[in-house]
Amino acid sequence: MKNILILNGSPRGKKGNTAKLVDNFITGLKERSSNLIIENIELYKKNINSCTGCFSCWNKTPGKCIFNDDMKDLISSYVNADLVIWATPLYHFGMTSIMKRFTERTLPINKPDIVKYDETYTHPQRYDMNTKKNILISTAGFPEAHNFEVLIDQLKKITGGKVSESILTVMGELLSVKALENRISWYLDAVQQAGREFISQCSFNKETKDLLKEELVPIDDFVEMANLTQKTEEKIRTEKSRKGYNLLKLMGHSFVPNNANGIDAILEMEFTDLNESNHFIIKDNSCQLEKGPSNNFSAKIITSYEIWQKISQGDLDGPQAMMDGLYRIEGDFDLIQKLDIIFGSSKGKQDSKRQKVNKDSRLLGQKAMGISFIPWVFSWIFIESNLFAGVFLPLLVSLGLVAIKNKNYEITYFEKMNTLYFSILSIISLFDYQLLSNIGIELNYFAVASIWGLSVLFNTALTSDYSKYDYEEDLEDNPIFIKTNNILTLFWALMFVGQGVAMIILKNYGYLKYSPLLYILILVAIKFTDYFSKKYPEYIAKGKLKKNIFSS
Incomplete structure (x- = not known):
């Protein structure tokens, strides 16, 4: 055949x-x-x-x-x-x-x-x-x-x-x-x-x-959904007062019980143009739609009927609509992030396009990013005093990490660039190690800054290769996820530039003994990254809506 x-x-x-x-x-x-x-x-x-x-x-x-x-x-x-x-x-x-x-x-x-x-x-x-x-x-x-x-x-x-x-x-x-x-x-x-x-x-x-x-x-379920979507003059006339409620009834039919394990929450929906609020009670792997507002919602979405209808039909991308100020969130932002899975428009990480891996693996996520810095730590400490420990050992560690991940895991942009950079550094050291012994630390700072900064321009923001494993679904195309990681990646790139400049100043003015204090900046940056990655999306979600959302 x-x-x-x-x-x-x-x-x-x-x-x-x-x-x-x-x-x-x-x-x-x-x-x-x-x-x-x-x-x-x-x-x-x-x-x-x-x-x-x-x-x-x-x-x-x-x-x-x-x-x-x-x-x-x-x-x-x-x-x-x-x-x-x-x-x-x-x-x-x-x-x-x-x-x-x-x-x-x-x-x-x-x-x-x-x-x-x-x-x-x-x-x-x-x-x-x-x-x-x-x-x-x-x-x-x-x-x-x-x-x-x-x-x-x-x-x-x-x-x-x-x-x-x-x-x-x-x-x-x-x-x-x-x-x-x-x-x-x-x-x-x-x-x-x-x-x-x-x-x-x-x-x-x-x-x-x-x-x-x-x-x-x-x-x-099918008959109810089919009848709700059929628009006749009689229905438009008699059901105008239940317009928002009927849209949410359709949304309720997309609820996936197995994706709501352990969730006990109330999701309220307010349609500002209809002056109408209703809420879902999600508990024990079930979802019940109730008329009217809730007195104790876990999360609340405030938008217009038209916008939410377009999002439900796939005509508008939900995260992009949030970025554009077409709806805003009150309450538990983590619950909002799970809606695509709970209500069936996403399969979740277990059926993701990404490889099926153990999210707790040390070779994935934020742990993996920490491991990827090990070659740099060796190089920063030893490059100006020990050729092997400062140049060749970082190259061997980078190659070893790539070899370990090659079979079962995704090799990230950072890991690839580490291998390339330390390979180039090794070649330079064979011809002029004296150069590296004089400016090796500063060179490393500016090099890692370039690797991070260029990832935003020519690839995917470096941090996204690691932070995506902190979520329940594929987020590579999510505009909020992309913008958050672009900002964080550029922040780290600027921090590395600052460390490089600070190292030059400390050397020139004889304060090199204070250089270990520069590493404190990394600890501060890690704390800031953890805070920003959570709070910035919430800030976007709770931002002001466009005026047309509140017009009736």
Whole structure:
């Protein structure tokens, strides 16, 4: 199985819910086979005329349609494909009109004769299609699988009964709800597993089939969510007073109990433009929405209905919106940082894109940054008095740390630059150690300052390689996390410059015996870093909102 043709019949093309299923299925295929040739056709972009029933493709020009449109190439792709993935959402209990138009235009593949095949009368085909595999992937808005019956029967007729497997997803609209990503990620995992199995055995295992038949969420939850999102004149008129409450009800459906272990808190939401407050009670791995404000909230989010709706739908990035002053926080900022995990838009560190590692490892986080300074400590102490201890030993320690981490851990920018710097320093020492014995300490200070400062300009802020392990989720793209670490990294770079300048002054004025006092600055900087990394994000969260937030 090498040539794979995807026939996407959705008017949304690659942006639709059906396409999301196809993408995950293809991911599974690719994991088991690297030599696949995949052609992904978005039918709505193609020029396909409707069949007129003239039968010229049978009588006047056998196998050739009267229309000179895109179907000529599409039929060629269809005939030559080893696997055809029929991807169409369910539109009024059947395939989409563009998919139907495509199937009608495949008539030239058949001959006009009527023959009996397997107790059924049909038309013989012009090409050998017996080895072709077909898979149906579809989504439906209703919560029951029987709605696919017409579509299944229709595709079986079109393919001569050769539909190998199907992925038929009820409640399909939930696939595009960002807040539910974590809650329904198990289903997309099952779709990927189906791809792995099909490329290996041309079928799905029973366990996978059973998973694919399960509801994405309980039917009662789905019906409530679906009805809340349908905007009719009557609903807009009668539910205006419950607008904020209904938005939070949708948010509540994205709650992930397993991600709320040990949390006992009250989260209050105030919509300033609606003059409405409601609150969630999160306790014992459950979440209950209550009307009205709380008298004892753990954390409170103050914003407008429009802003929070955009954040909930994924149209606005939550942290960036906070940076822009579109909402502010009162109370427990740590609880706010966990909302993406508790309410399902993030998988958390346990399923992170980063490698699965023990967060308490000495080779990660702030402990690892401390270890990365060991070569510098040796060099600062010995570089002007002992060539081996001040130059070559730091290089060996740097190389050893990289070697230890290389197999199981991420090697940070700082660790790479340490190895490069001490390698260069070792080469310099072989030609002019006298230079290093005179200015080695100052050189080290300015070098480490450059390494830290340049990381902000050309890489990721150096401190972020370590501080990201202090949080429950990936924060590499979080604007608050980025800004905090940029400030801290530049602060450390300036401190190292200051130490270098101070060392020059102490040397020139004969006060070198006081140089150990410079190390006190590092202790102060460490304390400041710990304080700033916690307080600065809270300062942003509690900052003043833009005036439009409070306008009604």
